[in-house]
Amino acid sequence: MESVLSLGLALILAPLFPGIILKVKARFAGKQGPPLLIKYFTLAKLLRKGSVYSTSTSFVFRLGPLVACASALTVLPFFPFAGIAPLFAFPGDVVVLFYLLGLGRFFTIVAALDTGSPFEGMGAAREAFFATLAEAAIFAVLILFSRLNGSFSLAGYFSGPQSISIAGPQGALLLLVIVALFMVLLTENSRVPVDDPATHLELTMIHEVMILDHSGPDLALIELGAFYKLFFYAALVASLLKPVAPMGPVADTLLFYGLLTLVYVVIGITESITARLKMDLVPKYILTSFALAFFAIILTLEIA
Amino acid sequence: MDILLTALCLILAGGLLPLGLTRWFGCARIVHVLLLTAGCLTGLYGLFLLGQQAALPSVSWSWLQVFPLSLSLDSLAAAFLLPIFLVVPIIALYGYHYLEKGGHAWRTVVHLFFFSLLIVAMVLVTLADTLMAFALAWELMSLASFFLVIFDYEHEENQRAGILYLLFTQAGALLIFAAFGLLFQATGSFAFAHWAQAPHSIKLAAFFLALIGFGSKAGVFPLHIWLPHAHPAAPSHVSALMSGVMIKMGIYGMLRLYFLLDDPAPVLAQTVLGLGMVSGVLGVVHALGKHDIKRLLAYHSIENIGIILIGCGLGMLGIASGNRTMAAFGFAGGMLHVLNHALFKSLLFMGAGAILQQTGMRHLDQLGGLIKTMPITGRTFLAGSVAISGLPPLNGFVSEFLIYYAAFQGLQSRGLDALLAIAAILALAIIGGLATGCFTKVVGIVFLGEPRRQPATAVTEAGAAMRAAMLLLALACLLIGLWPEPCIRFAFHGLRDLGPLVAVTPEMIGALPGHLALAAWLFLGLLLVLTVLRHLGYRAKPVTQSTTWGCGFTRPTSRIQYTGTSYAQDMVAFHQPFVRVQTAATPITKIFPGPTAYASHVEDLAEIGLQRLLVRPVLLVVDKLRWIQHGHIQLYIGYIVLTIAVLLLVV
Numbered sequence: 001m002e003s004v005l006s007l008g009l010a011l012i013l014a015p016l017f018p019g020i021i022l023k024v025k026a027r028f029a030g031k032q033g034p035p036l037l038i039k040y041f042t043l044a045k046l047l048r049k050g051s052v053y054s055t056s057t058s059f060v061f062r063l064g065p066l067v068a069c070a071s072a073l074t075v076l077p078f079f080p081f082a083g084i085a086p087l088f089a090f091p092g093d094v095v096v097l098f099y100l101l102g103l104g105r106f107f108t109i110v111a112a113l114d115t116g117s118p119f120e121g122m123g124a125a126r127e128a129f130f131a132t133l134a135e136a137a138i139f140a141v142l143i144l145f146s147r148l149n150g151s152f153s154l155a156g157y158f159s160g161p162q163s164i165s166i167a168g169p170q171g172a173l174l175l176l177v178i179v180a181l182f183m184v185l186l187t188e189n190s191r192v193p194v195d196d197p198a199t200h201l202e203l204t205m206i207h208e209v210m211i212l213d214h215s216g217p218d219l220a221l222i223e224l225g226a227f228y229k230l231f232f233y234a235a236l237v238a239s240l241l242k243p244v245a246p247m248g249p250v251a252d253t254l255l256f257y258g259l260l261t262l263v264y265v266v267i268g269i270t271e272s273i274t275a276r277l278k279m280d281l282v283p284k285y286i287l288t289s290f291a292l293a294f295f296a297i298i299l300t301l302e303i304a
Numbered sequence: 305m306d307i308l309l310t311a312l313c314l315i316l317a318g319g320l321l322p323l324g325l326t327r328w329f330g331c332a333r334i335v336h337v338l339l340l341t342a343g344c345l346t347g348l349y350g351l352f353l354l355g356q357q358a359a360l361p362s363v364s365w366s367w368l369q370v371f372p373l374s375l376s377l378d379s380l381a382a383a384f385l386l387p388i389f390l391v392v393p394i395i396a397l398y399g400y401h402y403l404e405k406g407g408h409a410w411r412t413v414v415h416l417f418f419f420s421l422l423i424v425a426m427v428l429v430t431l432a433d434t435l436m437a438f439a440l441a442w443e444l445m446s447l448a449s450f451f452l453v454i455f456d457y458e459h460e461e462n463q464r465a466g467i468l469y470l471l472f473t474q475a476g477a478l479l480i481f482a483a484f485g486l487l488f489q490a491t492g493s494f495a496f497a498h499w500a501q502a503p504h505s506i507k508l509a510a511f512f513l514a515l516i517g518f519g520s521k522a523g524v525f526p527l528h529i530w531l532p533h534a535h536p537a538a539p540s541h542v543s544a545l546m547s548g549v550m551i552k553m554g555i556y557g558m559l560r561l562y563f564l565l566d567d568p569a570p571v572l573a574q575t576v577l578g579l580g581m582v583s584g585v586l587g588v589v590h591a592l593g594k595h596d597i598k599r600l601l602a603y604h605s606i607e608n609i610g611i612i613l614i615g616c617g618l619g620m621l622g623i624a625s626g627n628r629t630m631a632a633f634g635f636a637g638g639m640l641h642v643l644n645h646a647l648f649k650s651l652l653f654m655g656a657g658a659i660l661q662q663t664g665m666r667h668l669d670q671l672g673g674l675i676k677t678m679p680i681t682g683r684t685f686l687a688g689s690v691a692i693s694g695l696p697p698l699n700g701f702v703s704e705f706l707i708y709y710a711a712f713q714g715l716q717s718r719g720l721d722a723l724l725a726i727a728a729i730l731a732l733a734i735i736g737g738l739a740t741g742c743f744t745k746v747v748g749i750v751f752l753g754e755p756r757r758q759p760a761t762a763v764t765e766a767g768a769a770m771r772a773a774m775l776l777l778a779l780a781c782l783l784i785g786l787w788p789e790p791c792i793r794f795a796f797h798g799l800r801d802l803g804p805l806v807a808v809t810p811e812m813i814g815a816l817p818g819h820l821a822l823a824a825w826l827f828l829g830l831l832l833v834l835t836v837l838r839h840l841g842y843r844a845k846p847v848t849q850s851t852t853w854g855c856g857f858t859r860p861t862s863r864i865q866y867t868g869t870s871y872a873q874d875m876v877a878f879h880q881p882f883v884r885v886q887t888a889a890t891p892i893t894k895i896f897p898g899p900t901a902y903a904s905h906v907e908d909l910a911e912i913g914l915q916r917l918l919v920r921p922v923l924l925v926v927d928k929l930r931w932i933q934h935g936h937i938q939l940y941i942g943y944i945v946l947t948i949a950v951l952l953l954v955v
């Protein structure tokens with residue numbers, strides 16, 4: 001029962017948090033910023049509209065947003081929000097989940113290439129390249145979690161008595177991992193310094209340019225999938241940040257959402273104070289996060 | 305065993321009968337397809353029946369009164385026979401419409417004969433139980449496939465590709481027989497079963513020699529050089545057969561030798577794992593840089609062989625360190641990937657063949673928008689691309705998951721084993737990401753968007769038999785992904801007769817197939833719900849068509865689309881010390897630019913290395929010895945007399 005409530009809460013609240021990022025960025029610029037519920041209004045506005053489809057596209061273009069949103073949604077029932085046992089869990093589910101996100105990425109890319117526009121091709125090429133490096137970084141983090149915990153599923157990592165967090169015995173090691181995961185979060189979710197979600201210049205875009213031709217409910221599906229994906233990665237970081245042992249479902253949930261807000265505020269601060277990287281420096285940025293995670297793995301190895 | 309021999313006779317008949325029916329070309333082809341299908345179905349039935357027996361069926365006789373020939377079916381052989389019997393009838397069905405050219409009737413029926421001969425040879429390789437049986441079957445396989453590769457022998461590059469292929473198979477066979485010779489000398493027996501008694505150093509030497517031979521057949525980096533030349537040269541269904549099934553005979557040979565020798569030395573595992581990781585990553589990086597669809601698919605075969613070797617290497621590591629779960633899952637993942645790769649690689653080669661037949665264009669950057677004119681080919685190719693990228697819910701993911709599971713088991717060990725497991729996981733992740741990049745490129749550039757160059761004749765969909773074959777394979781990929789239990793059990797069944805170190809208990813497998821199916825069905829269920837919601841969302845909304853948004857461009861053309869070269873440029877350039885990228889471009893110099901050209905090639909370091917380190921020195925030395933061949937016949941007779949004298953005196 002708790003699992004269902006926790007999942008339902010996550011599904012409903014996920015579009016609330018990107019509003020926090022926009023508020024933080026606006027405050028840094030001395031403005032009031034849009035209301036916190038802006039993303040709900042955006043989704044409602046998109047659902048009221050129709051669509052214009054390009055004559056170059058085929059069924060793949062219409063399938064892309066569906067697969068992207070479905071894959072982001074499938075990931076959430078496996079995540080132990082606030083340390084509460086998730087709806088589904090099995091050994092090896094982390095691999096399935098990250099590959100499902102990869103499936104969403106595959107279809108977003110081919111939907112972009114379907115339009116026959118060079119802008120979408122540009123974004124697709126960059127996305128395919130950077131995602132490969134980000135996969136290596138993510139798997140390095142998963143290797144570290146497995147070595148620390150011995151288990152092989154998200155429920156094993158973040159719920160139960162042996163959950164991994166800075167409150168646990170290897171807390172200092174996890175500071176490296178938190179930074180690495182945060183950098184991967186910025187990469188995978190098209191945040192500054194890797195990508196700029198607010199721009200519409202093709203030279204600076206990766207994700208935004210791939211969805212240029214989508215409109216109406218299709219775009220609403222894409223936006224919703226993006227909110228859930230960002231929520232998933234932020235929840236990973238927030239679960240690691242938990243400073244105390246489990247207290248009880250309600251207290252844990254409040255603490256979890258508080259930490260999640262903190263993560264989003266930090267994303268907003270990062271977006272406000274860093275400039276976007278030159279495109280050829282992005283691989284180095286992602287490899288830095290890989291190196292941090294790998295260093296953390298080395299710290300757990302004893303070469304016999 | 306009789307059932308399998310009957311199957312072989314049916315398949316051979318399917319090759320011999322068309323030779324007599326050449327005048328009735330269509331009838332000959334139908335007879336070939338029907339007899340091959342009958343033979344393979346009989347073979348499948350035989351596998352099913354014999355697999356339920358506890359005893360190992362075998363048959364033997366002696367050849368030339370000296371050499372014992374013996375065939376026996378154990379679980380490892382069955383695991384490699386299943387892909388053969390499953391995929392061959394579908395490829396034969398595809399070939400019915402692919403080889404339709406009436407003017408080449410004689411060439412085609414001879415080709416069909418060698419096709420059947422190759423199938424028979426591959427089955428015999430899997431069943432062989434003694435040195436001579438294996439050697440005969442292996443040589444037959446190499447020669448039959450050579451004749452299949454040079455079907456279009458008028459083009460010089462096809463001739464050269466065929467000769468390169470022949471050289472590599474003969475050199476590989478040389479090394480394999482050298483290894484077998486070592487083992488024969490150490491144990492004095494032709495039968496495989498007695499070779500476990502050889503001393504340890506002989507076993508290691510034999511394994512490494514044979515690894516080079518089997519590795520070159522399988523397409524392991526750096527012995528893979530023949531693959532990217534032979535696959536584009538051969539007709540597409542032969543490429544599908546070779547890539548899907550024949551190169552797995554190299555893997556079979558390696559595994560059979562490993563389990564025969566029964567030597568848990570860690571160095572074997574480390575070598576195989578290292579070769580697997582290198583092949584996997586470099587295979588896919590080279591594939592990214594290629595423009596020819598079939599060459600690209602050939603490099604992807606190298607990548608998937610790398611994945612299979614990673615699985616087998618992890619299995620060997622599990623045996624060496626005593627971790628049974630790791631051993632079982634590693635080998636099972638490798639063997640299931642053999643089956644999965646046979647399915648989706650054949651599908652992809654069939655699609656490439658259909659594209660080539662309909663458009664006449666091989667270069668990726670000239671194609672585009674084919675999904676509108678070739679809908680079935682496009683959809684099945686998309687399914688094959690998702691499968692080969694190892695993405696759920698299709699079958700490629702199931703075998704990769706088993707290999708990941710084995711690697712994660714190894715993470716808990718100490719020292720070098722843990723490092724190797726970490727390297728394996730990272731290699732698999734990188735391979736998966738790069739494969740996604742490459743296949744989004746192929747699908748996006750070839751099938752989606754607009755055509756970059758108009759083909760000479762209007763493009764229509766491929767023939768009915770070709771479409772049926774591709775649909776069958778695509779459905780098989782989807783079925784295994786959504787219902788993985790039978791295939792996972794089949795993969796673990798393959799380990800049954802391989803000794804106690806890989807003994808599989810039902811608890812090991814547990815509910816794992818059910819979990820994979822759960823994730824796949826959950827995803828599909830959510831996809832269905834979202835489709836319904838989207839349909840409801842669009843109910844009263846205005847939906848119009850227009851051109852693609854051009855950011856203010858008033859004159860967009862199909863030529864300004866992204867090309868495959870531009871798509872892959874960053875990814876290939878990133879791996880620069882391991883691949884060599886050469887670009888040739890004429891720069892734009894004036895304000896009103898004239899025509900320019902740009903070409904980029906990715907060169908294979910292994911090929912360059914082979915040329916510089918082996919071919920050029922050998923040619924230099926041989927050039928110096930040219931004076932021996934001067935043309936005087938009297939002196940040639942003198943050479944013969946001299947040799948006979950030396951042999952009589954010394955030996």
